[in-house]
Amino acid sequence: MNNLTFEAFEGIGQLNELNFYKYRLIGKGEIDNVHQVIWSVKYKLQANNFFRPVFVKGEVLYSLDELKVIPEFENVEVIPDGNTILSIADNTDVYKDVIVFYINNHLKNIKDINNNKKYIAKNIDEIIGKSILTPNLKYQYMKSEKGFKLQRKFKISPVVSRNGRVILYLNCSSDFSTDKSIYEMMNDGLDVSGLQVKNKWTNSNGNIFIEEVLDKSISEPGTSGKLGQSLIDYYINGNQKYRVEKFTDEDKKANVIKAKIKKKTYNYIPQALTPVITREYLSHADKKFSKQIENVIKMDMNYRYQTLKSFVEDIGVIKELNNLHFKNEYYTNFDFMGFESGILEEPVLIGANGKIKDKKQIFINGFFKNPKENVKFGVLYPEGCMENAQSIARSILDFATAGKYNKQENKYISKNLMNIGFKPSECIFESYKLGDITEYKATARKLKEHEKVGFVIAVIPDMNESEVENPYNPFKKVWAKLNIPSQMITLKTTEKFKNTVDKSGLYYLHNIALNILGKIGGIPWIIKDMPGNIDCFIGLDVGTREKGIHFPACSVLFDKYGKLINYYKPTIPQSGEKIAETVLQEIFDNVLISYKEENGEYPKNIVIHRDGFSRENVDWYKEYFDKKGIKFNIIEVKKNIPVKIAKVVGSNICNPIKGSYVLKNNKAFVVTTDIKDGVASPNPLKIEKTYGDVEMKSIIEQIYSLSQIHVGSTKSLRLPITTGYADNITINNMHPLNKKKIVLDSYCCIIINITVAFIIIYNVFW
Secondary structure: OOEEEEEEEEEEEEOEEEEEEEEEEEEOOOOOHHHHHHHHHHHHHHHHOOOOEEEEOOEEEOOOOOOOOOOOOOEEEEEEEEEEEEEOOOOOOHHHHEEEEEEEEHHOOOOOOOEOOOEEEEOOOOOEEOOEEEOOOOEEEOOOOOOOOEEEEEEEEEEEEEOOEEEEEEEEEEEEEEEOOHHHHHHHOOOOOEEEEEOOOOOOOEEEEHHHEEEOOOOOOOOOOOOOOOOHHHEEEEEEEOOOOOOOHHHHEEEEEEEOOOEEEEEEHHHHHEEOHHHHHHHHHHHHHHOHHHHHOOOOHHHHHHHHHHHHHHHHOOOHHOOOOEEEEOOOHHHHOOOOEEEEOOOOEOOOOEEEEOOOHHHHHOEEEOOOOOOOEEEEEEEOHHHHHHHHHHHHOOOOOOOEOOOOOEEEEEOOOOOOOOOOOOOOOOEEEEOOOOHHHHOOOHHOOOOOOOEEEEEOOOOOOOOOOOOHHHHHHHHOOOOOOOEEEEEEHHHHOOOOOOOOHHHHHHHHHHHHHHHHEEEOOOEEOOOOOEEEEEEEEEEEEHOEEEEOOOOEEOOOOOOOOEEEEOOOOOOOOOOOHHHHHHHHHHHHHHHHHHHHHOOEEEEEEEEEEOOOOOOHHHHHHHHOOOEEEEEEEEOOOOEEEEEEEEEEEEEOOEEEEEEOOOOOEEOOOOOOOOOOOOOOEEEEEEEEOOOHHHHHHHHHHHOOOOOOOOOOOOOOHHHHHHHHHHHHOOOOOOOOOOHHHOOOOOOOOOOEEEEEEOOOOO
């Protein structure tokens, strides 16, 4: 038995063919988005027929029951076309949706120990468990004194084979909610404009954002979008009278909410909307509850296994589908699934004096490359915190130049590790006043008076814990314009260096030193032999704000040692996640020119790592690179996927070790981080080759290697540095309050959308 598997359960029994009522759709005039219209018709048919399921195949709709009510549609006509028995072999997607419906239908009737409904099931592929199975395998409702709730979200993804066999893929995650509707929040005097919300009265799970609160009541004629019909009338006429019939006169005076979903705006009843609660929001709004639920949010693979097993038990036997039920253990027949699996070898890293066994050895071995000139640093600190600033500055200098920790020589630290220095007559050592952004900017600009300062250490208040405005962003933005690298260190961290007994300071010094090294042009390590005959890797990332706001593009260029040699920001604005061809032209022209300036010729074979889906036209790439005689490969690297990999050891389920992979044709899942059992579970990357001739095994070896050479820490990035740096830079710039530290951030505090990380692989032969 293979010791790696997915969170998947084998179906016992085979599906039987079913009888469906068929409905053809006839368009009225020209339709811009056929897919959108079809799904809109599906939802409206369901809403008008007591939410009986409707299934889509192409431009035909099917239902298990005859639809008694067929409403009028503006741009399409629905024509009943009799009934038919659909074969399973030719309609696996329809039968997949049928399974989703019946799983929902069964779970709606499951009761908990208090005889309450255990699940919220809306005939979609996401089902909410109202109570949480705790690590000691007892169910518990989790609700805070402030009205916040933690529930368990289950994602169901059945796969139907042509012969009627079924494998049920599952995923579980945390779902945060609150008892308060937008209506109640408005009554409390809260401003709800701009909030992301969900509509609890529909099955649609699209992202909805409130644009404004209209000066109209939900009972006014025309507010539904139809002439003379109010929003309340809309629900009464649509067989959903039960939702509004208990409204008081005061409830009916509620203001209409104008909200946007995708690119369209609609009017909503505020009682139907609830705010989307994230973990980050909860950690600020209810710190006590956030800490209480920590042990059930972070789930290792065994805890997840027990949770999913219990969910499968609740599904039970589906009589309507030939008594289909699911085996209550993970499915491990990889031959049937068509996957192969294994463990990738760790990349061999090289420091100043050859191979290193692990990253911490680099502080004995020496960094692969140091700046030739001595780099002077300055220090800024809040008023009244001089002792903190002195202790951290002295600790960094001792560590980097004298091989000392806590003022004592340390055999695990090489002397002259970094070529940095501090000279009072040439470098700034100054305090600043907290709480004023203008003061922060003025302080940051003082560095212009100190031309010999190569980078700056800024001591700042602890993130998210101080009541004053934090100087992090003002400092970074000013120093980015001045092209001065910076290292932010919180007061909490500096306390570790005032106490000589605190041994944890060495770990912080490791990461501080690596961050500084990368920012001043050094590189700690390189990969000895990169798999595959590739000259360079290019990382493309499209950053998207909520509400679909996009930014101009930026490319970030590294030389073969990993030193930042240039960044490029096209002036053409980006209108979506598909990168425009004019932007691609600018990006790759600059990439190739920069490569040629460094190496005397264009690269012969490149790999493009695309963060997320590659929506660009591959023909453009072919035409562009063929003219220059360059081979290219396009690899999608997806980080947010509803898939986990489990390690099976006998009857135990464990976290997979770092380097675990599962591979099938041009798709693979790779675990790039190591997380101990009992803590949480690793999130694999999904890797898919969309174009090129590099073997898939080499591709995942490359990506794994690139995920292990993050220059800012002894720990690995989850993403390869190509898309990882691009992604971090994009997130940092689009969300100014995000305090996530990134390497080379002093160069990259620029509004960006598409970030291109360009890395030339340096092969060393020993």
